[in-house]
Amino acid sequence: MKLTPLEPWIARKIGQTQFARADLKRYQLEKLRETIQLARTKSLFYRQHFANAPHDLATLDDLAQFPFTTAQDIRALPLLFLCTSQDDIHRVVTLDTSGTTGNPKRIYFTRDDQELTIDFFCVGMSTFTDPGDMVLILLPCERPGSVGDLLALALGRIGVRAIEYGHGKDERATLDVLAREKVTGIVGTPTQVLALARQPNASALRLKSVLLSTDHMPNAIVNAIERAWNCTVYNHYGMTEMGLGGGVECEARRGYHLREADMFFEIVNPQTGKPVAEGETGEVVFTTLTRRGMPLIRYRTGDLSRFIPGSCPCGTTLKSLARITTRLDGFVRLGESFITMADLDEAIFPIEGVLNFAATLTDEEFKITTRVVPGLETHAIPAIHIALESIPAIARAHLNINVLAQMPQGNWGKRTIVDRRSGANR
Ligand SMILES: [Zn+2]
Structure with a gap:
């Protein structure tokens, strides 16, 4: 098994020829101190936010004495995070407006900040692509500095050709491109790539690798894509x-x-905010060590995961973060139990012909709107009913399940269960 290319890359970045965790910890402490110093000096937000925080850190553990930064903080006044002049900002990403304040989240990057991303994409993609490969990018590519654009730049640097294809095009046309351009790999969201893999004739193609990003990755989707x-x-x-x-x-x-x-x-306990014991599940929190435009310090992601103890079979002593399957706000209460989108995914995606689905709970019903390969509806719809009733929390709640095969193509972002029940039923 090939050692992750991240290990020698990180060793180089911290000025070593061989990776050792003690060197990394020393480097991380130095960069944390620099970042906190920069934030306190240059950012109006952090100056106030850290007013009662310690003056400095002596160890990495001391970071736990600093307050968290949240999505709400960014929504409220994103410009106050800036540590450079606005002239140095090369790219602004505006994210969803679904927050309670209605303000979008804005994230700012300098040219150097973006260069760090491209550098990571080069190394990450070299895990499973080789020079001469051809990769189809199904992520947004349109704007300079978008994820697909930076990925294509990175692939070019490691000698891999890339097609910046973008979201939401007709699947048969996309399969034609895969065949014509002799594509060896795809980068996309799980449901997007599944919808391609489940088209009739898709299995005439052979690919080397697929990278799934943006949303959690159900095992049922991995299996369907690998089989196809x-x-x-x-x-x-x-x-x-x-x-x-x-x-x-x-x-x-x-x-x-x-x-x-x-x-x-x-990884912190989401209720107490205290670090969990090594290997326990909690909320993922991160601090940027090298970003200059808008450093994020102790940023709460809302994602739940844990560090897998021990070293990885690939031979590295880098940490391994368990696959993210759900978010803190992803649990929907059903009586005494909960369900998550991941529960539904693992039940529904093994069913032949299912390309995607959306789930909505109302006071009257549990509605599943699905998109199925034409001709397979009469098989898939009853199978979805049975699969849902096999989830104990759903069976116990005696929900009125309604499955409709009328979902349009699209909806490639993060998928969640929409809960429209009135307060009393939640
Ligand atoms: Zn590994």
Whole structure:
């Protein structure tokens, strides 16, 4: 098994020829101190936010004495985070407006900040692509500095050709491109790539590798894609706040190795905010170590995961963060139990012909709107009913399940259960 290329890359970045965790910890402490100093001096937000925080850190553990930064903080006044002049900002990413304040989240990057992302994409993609390969990018590519654009730049640097294809095009046309351009790998969201893999004739193609990103990755989707194309599916973890990239799986595929020279990761108890014991599940919190435009310090991601104890079968002593399957706000209460989108995914996606679905709970019913390969509806719809009733929390709640095959193509972002029940039923 090939050692993750992140290990020698991180060793180089911290000025060593061989990776050793003690060197990394020394480097991370130095960069944390620099980042906190920069934030306190230059950012109006952090100056106030850290008014009662310690003056400095003596160890990495001291970071736990600093307050968290949240998505709400960014929504409220994103410009106050800036540590450079606005002239030095090369790219602004505006994220959803679904927050309670209605303000969008804005994340700012300098040219150097973006360069860090491209550098990570080069190394991450080299895990499962080789020079001469051809990769189809199904992520947004349109704007300079968008995730697909930076990924294509990175692939070019490692000698891999890339097609900046973008979201939401007709699947048959996309399959034609895969065949015509002799594509060897795809980067996309799980449901997007599943919809391609489940088209009639898709299995005439052979691919080397698929990287799934943006949303959690159900095992049922991995299995369907690997079966269709005889390829290996890898998972990437990242969010815009991390500078798009956070970590990527190695050949062992037992969780993500992380950009530990660019970010310091913590797992905290979401209720108490205290660090959990090594190996326990909690909320993922990260601090940027090398970003200059808008450093994020102890940023709460809302994602739940844990560090997998021990070293990875690929041979690295880099940390392995377990695959993210759910978020803190992803649990929907049903009586005494909960369900998550991941529960529904693992029940529904094994069903032949299912391309995607959306789930909505109302006071009257549990509605599943699904998109199915034409001709397979009469098989898929009853199978979805049975699969849902096999989930104990759903069976106990005696929900009125309504499955409709009328979902349009699209909806490639993060998928959640929409809860429209009135307060009393929640
Ligand atoms: Zn590994």
